[in-house]
Amino acid sequence: MxxxxxxxxxxxxxxxxxxxxxxxxxxxxxxxxxxxxxGGNSYDCYDDNGILIHKYGSHTFHTNSKMVWQYLSKFTEWRPYFHQVLSVVDGKKIPVPFNLNSLYELFPPRYAEKLEELLISNFGFGTKVPILKLRETASGDLTFLAEYVYKKVYYEYTLKHWQLNPEELDRSVTARVPVYISRDNRYFQDTYQGMPKHGYTVLFSRMxxxxxxxxxxxxxxxxxxxxxxxxxxxxxxxxxxxxxxxxxxxxYRSLRFEFQNMNQEYYQEVGTINYPHEYDFTRVLEQKHLTGQNSRHTTISFVFPQSYNPKENEPYYxxxxxxxxxxxxxxxxxxxxxxxxxxxxxxxxxxxxxxxxxxxxxxxxxxxxxxxxxx
Structure with missing residues (x-):
């Protein structure tokens, strides 16, 4: 050949x-x-209960590149979708990236309003501030907020996921999920966002x-x-x-997924919920939110970070x-x-x-x- x-x-x-x-x-x-x-790690398939799952973790497509969007559009139609993520902090589910709405979920209204005013006056509305930068530049009540967000949202999640604390990693890691001085709960703000209408595997097959x-x-x-x-x-x-x-x-860091089918239409409010403190897993995924599939059942997956061994598992990060x-x-x-x-x-x-x-x-x-x- x-x-x-x-x-x-x-x-x-x-x-x-x-x-x-x-x-x-x-x-x-x-x-x-x-x-x-x-399809690599973007591979999706139907499980035994007929639910379209992402075998290697949720993949939500987003880009600011018109070139990339137009290229892939040759092989798929798109289902409009804006990804949202919640994180469990002090027993409450708050939007991440941490934003102005997160303030009001966690703190008394008057104090949340004060923190909001301080964030806007110091950084401007609509800006994204990496948590390490916020810690370095904050003063007064913002120092409290920076330390609170760092510990409750970033530190233990990062430690669980990477087995390293945030300062031991390149700053690009924490910059990927900054403090967002906005009321936009979307996880991404890219120009083009959506899901392949018939799934990633169909997209790859057409390519x-x-x-x-x-x-x-x-x-x-x-x-x-x-x-x-x-x-x-x-x-x-x-x-x-x-x-x-x-x-x-x-x-590398690797991941292990445990799937569970549920005899209910939905298990959680959004496609991803993070658990920075509780449990050994970092997040729970429910891809029906992404795919828009209609079913009386749903499938969730628990995501467990783990060390990478070339002979035992896949390299992810x-x-x-x-x-x-x-x-x-x-x-x-x-x-x-x-x-x-x-x-x-x-x-x-x-x-x-x-x-x-x-x-x-x-x-x-x-x-x-x-x-x-x-x-």
């Missing part, structure tokens, strides 16, 4: 590159994944429905080396694994710390030496936590460079 490209990994990065190369360059692609399905694309699942790409011929490879798996961990294992970036840099130099044979891209290959739209944007940018013969 002879193909132009061997692409390893059928998630958003690999599928986008396979579709573009096949449709725009008229070249043959073999897309390989060691899992039994396409890969091209005669130039051959798909091989349940297969480790290394089993194919020597058995097939290809001109170049695109690798979207863990970069340290590709180089046989010669510079050590890059650390690169751990953003300076020493880890330096370790990745050693692998990036190795990749640079063989870029005429193998291109590396994606969350695991780039050792970056990409949102879905960022993975697509990365793939589209890489494809442009390939098509223009810049790499």
């Amino acid at each position: 002879k193909v132009d490209w061997l692409i390893v990994g059928a998630g958003f990065t690999g599928a986008t590159l396979a579709e573009r190369i096949a449709s725009q360059m008229n070249q043959k692609v073999l897309l390989v994944d060691r899992r039994e399905h396409i 890969l429905r091209h005669p130039n694309i051959k798909l091989l699942l349940n297969t480790d790409y290394r089993e194919l080396i020597g058995a097939i011929k290809f001109d170049r490879m695109i690798y979207t798996g863990p970069i340290d694994e590709y180089f046989q961990y010669k510079h050590g294992t890059l650390p 690169p751990i953003p710390r300076e020493d880890n970036r330096k370790s990745y840099g050693l692998y990036a130099k190795e990749a640079e030496q063989i870029k005429d044979q193998v291109l590396f891209a994606g969350r695991l290959a780039d050792y970056k936590y990409y949102n879905m739209d960022q993975a697509v944007a990365r793939a589209l940018t890489l494809f442009k460079e390939i098509a223009e013969k810049k790499i």
Whole structure:
């Protein structure tokens, strides 16, 4: 068998590159994944009770990129959806990111009003303030608020999820969920937000429905080396694994999901509820809120963070710390030496936590460079 490209990994990065190369360059692609399905961590399926679930945690699509939105719209219609998340704090469910509505859920009205006025006068309405910045700059009553929010909303959740406290991580982690001086309860404020009308797996199936694309699942790409011929490879798996961990294992956090079907229409008010303090799990997910599916039953999942072991579970989150970036840099130099044979891209290959739209944007940018013969 002879193909132009061997692409390893059928998630958003690999599928986008396979579709573009096949449709725009008229070249043959073999897309390989060691899992039994396409879609990577965005894979969804129907469980035994007919509920559409996200097997690897809730995935809500959002982007500010018109290019990405228009590209994916070739393969799906969209169900309008704005994600909301609640967090259990002192026995009450409050909106996160922490916002002005959260104040009034937790504090007496007059004190909440005072804090609101202080936040607006110091930072302005509609601004997003990372919690570590708020702690550093706050004074007076805002010092109390900063410490309260840090401890109740961020600290223990971060410790449970990462096994590190917020100061031990890159500031981009806490900046992802800032204090939002607004009454907007949406988790994201991106221009384009929605859910694939028929699910992510259908979206991926349509992307890969091209005669130039051959798909091989349940297969480790290394089993194919020597058995097939290809001109170049695109690798979207863990970069340290590709180089046989010669510079050590890059650390990740992993997740474990426990699913439970409920004989009721809905279990909770929104798609995600965080539990920073209670229990061993960090959150409970209910995807019916995302999909809009009609059923007298629902399925929820409990999300348990855990350590990553290459032989036991899946890598989910690169751990953003300076020493880890330096370790990745050693692998990036190795990749640079063989870029005429193998291109590396994606969350695991780039050792970056990409949102879905960022993975697509990365793939589209890489494809442009390939098509223009810049790499």
